[in-house]
Amino acid sequence: MHCPTRWEIVEIIGNKEMRTEEIMERLRKNGVELTRPGLYYHLSELRDAGVIEVADYSESGRGAPEKIWRLAMKKIEISLV
Numbered sequence: 693m694h695c696p697t698r699w700e701i702v703e704i705i706g707n708k709e710m711r712t713e714e715i716m717e718r719l720r721k722n723g724v725e726l727t728r729p730g731l732y733y734h735l736s737e738l739r740d741a742g743v744i745e746v747a748d749y750s751e752s753g754r755g756a757p758e759k760i761w762r763l764a765m766k767k768i769e770i771s772l773v
Contacts, residue, residue, distance in 0.1 A: 698734050700724055702743060702763065709747045709762045735761065743768070 697719075704710065704718045716731055726734075738744045745764040749757035 695734065697724060697726065698738055698743075701734060701738060705744065705761055705763055707763075709760050711750055711758050711760050713758060715761065735759075739764075 700719060700722065701715060704715055704722075710718075712731065712735065715735075716726070716728070719726055719731070735744065739746070742764055744761050746759050747762040748760040750760055751757050
């Protein structure tokens with residue numbers, strides 16, 4: 693969670709479920725310029741850390757289904773010592 697972009701993604705998702713494309717649109721609207729591979733990287737890192745998870749898939753009719761994301765946890769505790 694050392695990256696501000698990851699905190700931004702967590703804030704954007706909040707208590708909702710959001711498609712990958714919606715997350716990208718909100719990041720751009722908030723002034724965060726990110727490539728698609730960059731977004732996928734951050735989503736994967738958040739997923740691997742157990743912060744977010746795939747809630748569902750959206751069939752768009754064009755290729756692979758789009759992932760729908762949600763928070764996997766609502767609270768993060770950090771021990772400093």
